[in-house]
Structures are given as structure tokens and as C-alpha cells.
Amino acid sequence: MSGTEVTVHVNRGAADELEAESDALETSESFTLLLQGHETPAHVHCRLGGDLERIAALGEANYYVEPDGVTAVPVTVTADALDRPVDGHLEVLTGYGSESLSVAVTVTPGPPDVDIDESLAEPARSEPEPTALERTIGQFTGASGLEPATLVVLALGLVAVGVAALTAATIGSPVATAGTGVVVIGVLVALFLLVQ
Structure with a gap:
């Protein structure tokens, strides 16, 4: 999993409350949704929307968030075949759907693959010193x-x-x-x- 993360605070200040540290994310690789628990435990449901569903997947949909604990939700992105950015959103719901928030996600094409010739693994041949x-x-x-x-x-x-x-x-x-x-x-x- 990459170092790209987006954090959502769960039940900070009130029950069934969600607050995202950022409302948008741009990435070219997989990322992690961090569910930061606060005063009370919560059941959280996550889902992907828009075109993001075509190229990304969640590990699971439902998560239990402990008070003062962090639950990591891996989001696997397959951006290898992209030739243009893909927009979508990551939706987080709690309180049986009574509270929700959405984080806009843009997946950009990753760097192009570099073909490596097997001859690069062979040591370079040096020319002998002339007499x-x-x-x-x-x-x-x-x-x-x-x-x-x-x-x-x-x-x-x-x-x-x-x-x-x-x-x-x-x-x-x-x-x-x-x-x-x-x-x-x-x-x-x-x-x-x-x-x-």
C-alpha cells in the first residue's frame, strides 16, 4: 500500500458525526482511508462512486471503529491502463446512513512503464589499453x-x-x-x- 492517505474523523464532538481532513484527493496509485475514532464506537460503511468504481476496490465495505482507535481501509487502485484522469468519490456513511460525507477522488495516469533490455544486466566490456x-x-x-x-x-x-x-x-x-x-x-x- 502506498503512503497516500485520507483521514476521516468519526464521532468527534457528537455521535454519528463524520469530518474529513480533506475533501479531495488526487493520486496515481492505491491509497488508504484512515477512520479515526473518537468518543464513542461506530459502525462505518464505505463505498466508491462515479468512474472510480471501474478502477478501484475496497478491501471491505463495513468497518467497526473503536473509540480513540484508527481503522485503516485499503483502497486498491489499478491505474496502469489509464490514458486520462478518472474522477469519482469515496463515500463514508455512519448512523445507518443518517450521516455521510464524500471525498472527491481523481486518479491520474501513472508514470509510463520503462522497458528494460536484458543486455543492461551484462557488465560493460571495456576496450583494452592500446600498446x-x-x-x-x-x-x-x-x-x-x-x-x-x-x-x-x-x-x-x-x-x-x-x-x-x-x-x-x-x-x-x-x-x-x-x-x-x-x-x-x-x-x-x-x-x-x-x-x-
Whole structure:
């Protein structure tokens, strides 16, 4: 039962007298009617009226209220399917119906249900810390906009072109120079295919 309550004083000051602390209640959940007894005991009848009858229910209809005692009357409200407020009243009667009072009750739609995905129960997977080599490659990649694999092919291609040029310069023959050209063309083709 929720913490929402409405209190009605029974037989305070005179027999068969009812007095509500509030004449209206607005809620989106179940609530409790507290029947506060005073000088003499009383039989109290409770009922729901208006559209409130469709969405709420009383535990019982008849209650015996002890002098100086409090009788709790649970009022169960089902507001899950509401899309607009529902108005009604809670009526309290005593003295075989000779005395009655009514508390206006407005039930508002509750907060919407939140669907929780089961994946939220799984622990988050953290990314592993990058190695020094990955951080270095990442710096070049971020600056140039090239993929790490492209940078590796470019570095190896430069080494191959350097070795071919050094060999051609050392040997000095036209065949070595042609070999250097083949290496340069191969590196350019490989870079072209990686960049696309």
C-alpha cells in the first residue's frame, strides 16, 4: 500500500458525526482511508462512486471503529491502463446512513512503464589499453587519415624502394635500374589498392 492517505474523523464532538481532513484527493496509485475514532464506537460503511468504481476496490465495505482507535481501509487502485484522469468519490456513511460525507477522488495516469533490455544486466566490456606501437600508429593515422595497414605498406614500400635504389646505384647496370622501377611500380599499385 502506498503512503497516500485520507483521514476521516468519526464521532468527534457528537455521535454519528463524520469530518474529513480533506475533501479531495488526487493520486496515481492505491491509497488508504484512515477512520479515526473518537468518543464513542461506530459502525462505518464505505463505498466508491462515479468512474472510480471501474478502477478501484475496497478491501471491505463495513468497518467497526473503536473509540480513540484508527481503522485503516485499503483502497486498491489499478491505474496502469489509464490514458486520462478518472474522477469519482469515496463515500463514508455512519448512523445507518443518517450521516455521510464524500471525498472527491481523481486518479491520474501513472508514470509510463520503462522497458528494460536484458543486455543492461551484462557488465560493460571495456576496450583494452592500446600498446605503444598502436598509439604511435594512431598518431600518424589521426594526422594523415590513413588506415594503419596502409601506413605499414607505405613504410615497407619505402624500405623496398630504398634497397632497390641502393642496389641499382651499387651495381650500376641497366637491369638493376629496371628492377628498381618494377619495385616502385609494385609499391604504387599496392598503395592504390589499399587506399580504394
